[in-house]
Amino acid sequence: MGNDVLVLAEHRNGRLSDVTFELVGKARELADRGGGRVLAVLLGETSLAHELGVADVVLCSEDPAVATYNAQAYERAMVHVVERQQPRLVLTSTTTVGMDVSTALSVHWPAPLASYVVDVRRDGEDLAVTCRAYGGKLLAEVALTGPRAICAVIAGCFPAADGRSEVAGRSEVAGQVELLDLEGVFDGLGVSVAQVVEPEKGDVDITAADLLVSVGRGIGSRENLEVVQELADALGAPLAASRPLIDQGWLPKARQVGKSGLTVRPKVYLALGISGAPEHLEGMQHAETVIACNTDPKAPIFDVATYGTTVDLFDLTDELVKRVQE
Amino acid sequence: MRIVVAVKQIPDLVEELELTADGTDVDRELLKMVVNEFDDQALEEGLCLKEAGDAELVVVALDEPDVDQTLHAALAKGADAAIKLTGALTGWIDSHRRAALLASWLSGQSFDLVLTGVQAADDLDGQLPGLLGAQLEVPHISVAVRVEAEDGMAKVWQELAGGTVVVDEVRLPAVIGVQAARQAPRYVSISRIRQAQQSGGITEVEVQAAELGTEQFALRRLVAPEAAGHAEMLAGGAGEVADRIVELLRAKGLVRS
Numbered sequence: 001m002g003n004d005v006l007v008l009a010e011h012r013n014g015r016l017s018d019v020t021f022e023l024v025g026k027a028r029e030l031a032d033r034g035g036g037r038v039l040a041v042l043l044g045e046t047s048l049a050h051e052l053g054v055a056d057v058v059l060c061s062e063d064p065a066v067a068t069y070n071a072q073a074y075e076r077a078m079v080h081v082v083e084r085q086q087p088r089l090v091l092t093s094t095t096t097v098g099m100d101v102s103t104a105l106s107v108h109w110p111a112p113l114a115s116y117v118v119d120v121r122r123d124g125e126d127l128a129v130t131c132r133a134y135g136g137k138l139l140a141e142v143a144l145t146g147p148r149a150i151c152a153v154i155a156g157c158f159p160a161a162d163g164r165s166e167v168a169g170r171s172e173v174a175g176q177v178e179l180l181d182l183e184g185v186f187d188g189l190g191v192s193v194a195q196v197v198e199p200e201k202g203d204v205d206i207t208a209a210d211l212l213v214s215v216g217r218g219i220g221s222r223e224n225l226e227v228v229q230e231l232a233d234a235l236g237a238p239l240a241a242s243r244p245l246i247d248q249g250w251l252p253k254a255r256q257v258g259k260s261g262l263t264v265r266p267k268v269y270l271a272l273g274i275s276g277a278p279e280h281l282e283g284m285q286h287a288e289t290v291i292a293c294n295t296d297p298k299a300p301i302f303d304v305a306t307y308g309t310t311v312d313l314f315d316l317t318d319e320l321v322k323r324v325q326e
Numbered sequence: 327m328r329i330v331v332a333v334k335q336i337p338d339l340v341e342e343l344e345l346t347a348d349g350t351d352v353d354r355e356l357l358k359m360v361v362n363e364f365d366d367q368a369l370e371e372g373l374c375l376k377e378a379g380d381a382e383l384v385v386v387a388l389d390e391p392d393v394d395q396t397l398h399a400a401l402a403k404g405a406d407a408a409i410k411l412t413g414a415l416t417g418w419i420d421s422h423r424r425a426a427l428l429a430s431w432l433s434g435q436s437f438d439l440v441l442t443g444v445q446a447a448d449d450l451d452g453q454l455p456g457l458l459g460a461q462l463e464v465p466h467i468s469v470a471v472r473v474e475a476e477d478g479m480a481k482v483w484q485e486l487a488g489g490t491v492v493v494d495e496v497r498l499p500a501v502i503g504v505q506a507a508r509q510a511p512r513y514v515s516i517s518r519i520r521q522a523q524q525s526g527g528i529t530e531v532e533v534q535a536a537e538l539g540t541e542q543f544a545l546r547r548l549v550a551p552e553a554a555g556h557a558e559m560l561a562g563g564a565g566e567v568a569d570r571i572v573e574l575l576r577a578k579g580l581v582r583s
């Protein structure tokens with residue numbers, strides 16, 4: 001059994017994503033402890049390999065099948081790699097890419113899979129893994145036993161600096177770059193990419209604001225948005241929102257905070273009627289100060305908020321508007 | 327075209343979650359169960375597909391608490407059939423096993439599209455669409471925000487991080503994890519659900535729990551996140567809380583005067 005830790009690198013618009021460095025840093029720690037290597041798999045953008053110097057080996061492919069993200073092509077490439085490398089542990093993120101790949105891998109290269117992972121440690125021969133469950137209201141402590149395992153890790157749980165070669169004090173060339181031979185791997189693919197659509201730029205840039213008023217499903221209805229819009233206007237702050245409001249078409253996509261929206265770091269993030277699901281937290285947990293209003297005292301948002309209140313958001317909004325407009 | 331939508335009940339997360347004595351599961355006796363919101367989205371997308379073409383839509387669920395009401399609601403919304411898979415199913419079932427139970431039924435069915443919710447917030451998941459697709463050896467795409475299908479092909483809008491969308495052409499059959507339907511899920515009145523209930527409509531099918539060798543995944547216990555990182559709760563009514571917040575904003579120079 002090997003002790004290698006293998007990471008699937010993710011990139012977008014010619015840049016490696018932060019979570020990739022977070023995973024590589026964690027992989028380094030786990031591999032060093034177990035006497036194994038760190039392997040990174042980089043599909044589609046070989047030119048980024050030099051940034052992965054914290055890994056011992058970067059396995060690359062520029063095959064046209066993986067030039068843009070194709071769920072099935074990525075899956076086949078990863079199955080091919082892990083069957084040859086037989087790592088102890090595979091780390092992906094919980095992004096779309098990670099969800100597609102980690103699950104397929106755990107069937108085709110049979111291995112236990114833990115998702116929504118926030119921590120992973122060695123525990124003798126096993127891995128001790130902590131996962132977020134029940135929308136973040138509980139944590140699950142899981143043991144992954146056996147010779148191999150897969151973890152899909154939430155972004156933002158480990159320091160990215162540990163995986164950046166320049167910060168970790170590793171020379172760019174420390175890692176060895178190898179081109180994968182994927183001859184035949186993509187034959188007869190049932191998925192092809194027809195188009196890639198970038199999100200529309202919004203009327204306001206919520207990532208640039210010092211103060212954000214952000215609203216969630218606690219608002220109840222579209223009509224009620226008026227009251228929080230009034231507060232946002234009074235404060236001169238843009239109005240942001242959690243995903244369900246965007247999916248209902250109540251606000252444009254450019255206002256969405258979270259995993260599949262934007263990451264914001266305002267000085268103050270005022271969260272009204274937002275529960276604090278892991279996917280939302282991913283986008284705002286690094287705000288300087290978070291003030292959360294939620295009638296449920298057990299809402300997970302209070303675990304990341306600096307200040308909290310369980311008063312009704314409509315009462316609070318009224319009172320705030322009165323004071324700010326004075 | 328035959329579309330299968332898999333649906334699941336999850337605890338209402340607004341309610342208090344009590345743990346069982348051994349701490350390995352939530353106390354399901356006490357929970358209020360609701361349909362997983364993403365399954366409502368998957369069903370809506372399925373209904374839109376059905377309306378756009380000539381399709382049969384079947385909803386399927388494992389026999390879990392209160393699932394009948396969700397199956398009846400699906401029938402009332404326009405599903406053609408509702409299947410409840412019964413067998414040795416109690417308490418917490420890991421995703422590999424759940425996928426295997428669904429796969430064992432599906433492999434005896436003809437289907438073009440299986441739509442599932444992108445994830446269920448109750449467990450550690452978002453796993454089922456990928457596991458099911460891989461087990462059935464058909465393509466699978468998760469985090470879909472629109473699906474169109476005709477002539478053995480589907481077009482799937484898949485959302486990546488940051489909102490980028492890849493439009494895939496997928497050979498059917500396939501399993502798609504739906505994040506959001508093209509429109510908000512439709513509403514159905516209680517009286518229509520009652521009607522569906524009275525006309526029966528749920529078919530029970532017994533399935534065998536497959537041998538899977540997933541013992542390597544052991545849930546040791548569930549714990550509440552540590553209180554260490556908890557917010558300082560502002561005391562008082564809305565007025566006093568508003569005073570404090572304005573003060574805080576002022577201190578950071580975010581409100582005038």
Ligand SMILES: Cc1cc2nc3c(=O)[nH]c(=O)nc-3n(C[C@H](O)[C@H](O)[C@H](O)COP(=O)(O)OP(=O)(O)OC[C@H]3O[C@@H](n4cnc5c(N)ncnc54)[C@H](O)[C@@H]3O)c2cc1C
Nearest residue numbers: 216217218242243258259260261273274275279294295313
């Ligand atoms: C792949 C994937 C990607 C996702 N990406 C994102 C993303 O980018 N961003 C995102 O936000 N979500 C995302 N989600 C969705 C996420 O899982 C949650 O469903 C969502 O964040 C919940 O939004 P919410 O907190 O507004 O709603 P809920 O969870 O429904 O919370 C509403 C809250 O309002 C409170 N409330 C109700 N009434 C009042 C009142 N009168 N006053 C005060 N409080 C009140 C309730 O107590 C409750 O806690 C994603 C999900 C998936 C699967």
Ligand SMILES: Nc1ncnc2c1ncn2[C@@H]1O[C@H](COP(=O)(O)O)[C@@H](O)[C@H]1O
Nearest residue numbers: 332333388442443445446451452453454
């Ligand atoms: N017990 C079940 N019965 C039917 N469908 C399920 C079941 N468990 C999961 N699913 C489907 O798979 C999706 C993802 O679930 P999960 O992998 O548990 O997050 C859900 O939204 C459902 O559509």
